[in-house]
Amino acid sequence: MISMRPIALLLFTLLGITGCQQTTGPNDSQPTPATVASLWQLDTSKSLITYISTKNGDIQEHNSLQFLSGLIDADKQVKLIIDLNSIDTNIEIRDERMRELFFETEDHPIATVSAHIDNNLPLMTPYNITANLNFKGIQQTYQSPVIIHSGGGEMMVTSADPVTVSAETFGLQPALEKLREIAGLNSISSTVQVEFKLHFKQSK
Numbered sequence: 001m002i003s004m005r006p007i008a009l010l011l012f013t014l015l016g017i018t019g020c021q022q023t024t025g026p027n028d029s030q031p032t033p034a035t036v037a038s039l040w041q042l043d044t045s046k047s048l049i050t051y052i053s054t055k056n057g058d059i060q061e062h063n064s065l066q067f068l069s070g071l072i073d074a075d076k077q078v079k080l081i082i083d084l085n086s087i088d089t090n091i092e093i094r095d096e097r098m099r100e101l102f103f104e105t106e107d108h109p110i111a112t113v114s115a116h117i118d119n120n121l122p123l124m125t126p127y128n129i130t131a132n133l134n135f136k137g138i139q140q141t142y143q144s145p146v147i148i149h150s151g152g153g154e155m156m157v158t159s160a161d162p163v164t165v166s167a168e169t170f171g172l173q174p175a176l177e178k179l180r181e182i183a184g185l186n187s188i189s190s191t192v193q194v195e196f197k198l199h200f201k202q203s204k
Contacts, residue, residue: 040155044066050195063087064086067083072200079114112134115129121148122148129143138169164192164193
């Protein structure tokens with residue numbers, strides 16, 4: 001993530017929960033785990049990926065990406081599709097360069113995130129997840145603590161800490177260098193700090 005950069009990193013990311021959950025007695029006041037038994041659909045209007053990119057050593061910029069779709073199916077498989085054409089760096093010409101030179105959205109318009117989750121998810125406490133990000137045929141596994149809130153047929157999953165994603169992992173260094181040259185910058189960091197907010201609604 002940069003003035004114009006890796007978001008593919010994103011991500012991008014998302015659920016593959018592997019932690020252990022503590023059980024409590026009926027009189028305990030701790031929140032009840034969210035149950036993932038039926039289909040959950042991602043509300044794309046309330047979900048977002050954000051990332052911080054750094055240029056010229058210490059200038060940080062905030063950028064974002066949106067989702068095309070997402071779901072948690074009955075087998076507890078999480079599937080998310082990131083819309084790379086939705087890149088928003090707050091500068092239109094930079095958005096165009098990111099789409100054309102960095103992501104090459106004409107040939108690679110999306111990135112995907114997949115994971116498998118447990119049936120019971122602990123609420124309102126950091127919980128480690130593992131997820132696979134796939135972009136341009138390259139898959140990378142990421143881990144991150146998340147915070148889960150659930151109630152009223154809705155579930156919110158937010159990153160508790162940023163996930164570091166590197167352009168080098170996806171072979172994006174040449175594209176990053178092109179962006180640097182065009183923008184006349186001294187440097188663009190090859191890593192970005194990615195965070196996400198996922199809002200799911202339970203299917204009726």
